[in-house]
Amino acid sequence: MQEEKGRMRSDLAREVHDQLKERDLVLKDWERRLEQQEQSFLRMKSELDEEVKGRQARISETEAMLAEKVQAAEMSYAHHGDSMTAAQHGLEKRQHEATQVEQDLEDRSRKQARREEALKEERASLQVQQKEMENRAAALGKTEIELRERELATSARLEGLHKREKLVEQARRAAADQQAELQVRGGRQSAGIRSLLRRA
Incomplete structure (x- = not known):
């Protein structure tokens, strides 16, 4: 029974250790991935x-x-109408380029927002997994406590059996002592009777 209890405790301790080690590895991997994504x-x-x-x-x-x-074009418009037209075309071109740059910046901002949302979702998933691992660890701890309580109850029962065995052994010894004493008395009485018979 002691060997079986020892094996049960060893198996439970090994299972708890393995699951806690697995949880630590998963958490470390997720932390490393989150740190890499945050740095990126x-x-x-x-x-x-x-x-x-x-x-x-x-x-x-x-x-x-x-x-x-x-x-400058406006100041020389009266004499350089063609230059003014060219400058106006250049301005429109530059305005178009500026509009394109603003659109590119807006696209970049939207992509950045999507990446931030993905990072939040991944963090939430990691928190859920961490909570699950903590619940499993708590359940394993409760099982270990129950096993210890059963072990204490079994030990108490074994101690009671040992006490009963000691009492039975004491009773047997007392009975054997009484029987030996009766045999000694019987021998003495037989010798006395034989002596009386010889005298008669």
Whole structure:
């Protein structure tokens, strides 16, 4: 019985250890993946911010340059009508490029928002899995406590049996002592009777 209890405790301890080790490996893997994704997201955000700043600077420079050209064209419009037309065409072209840049930035922003949403969903999934592993660990702990309670109850029963065996052994010894004493007395009485018979 002691060997069986030892095996049960060893098996339960090994199962708890294996499941906790498996949970730790899963959590470490998810943490590593989240850290990699966060680093990638931060790099992408930094690159996008730098690109936005550069494009905004170029747009500002272009607008300033175009404003200067338009102002110069307006001043010389009476004598350089053709130049004014060309400048206007150039302005429209630059405005079209600026519009295209703004659309590109909006597309980048939408992609970034989608990536952030995917990261949130992945985090939520990891939290759910972590909660499940914690529940499993708690259930295993409860099972171990029940096994220990059963072990204590069995030990108490065994102790009671040992006490009963000791009492039975004591009773047997007392009976054997009484029987030996009766045999000694019987022998003495037989010797006395034989002595009386010889005298008679």
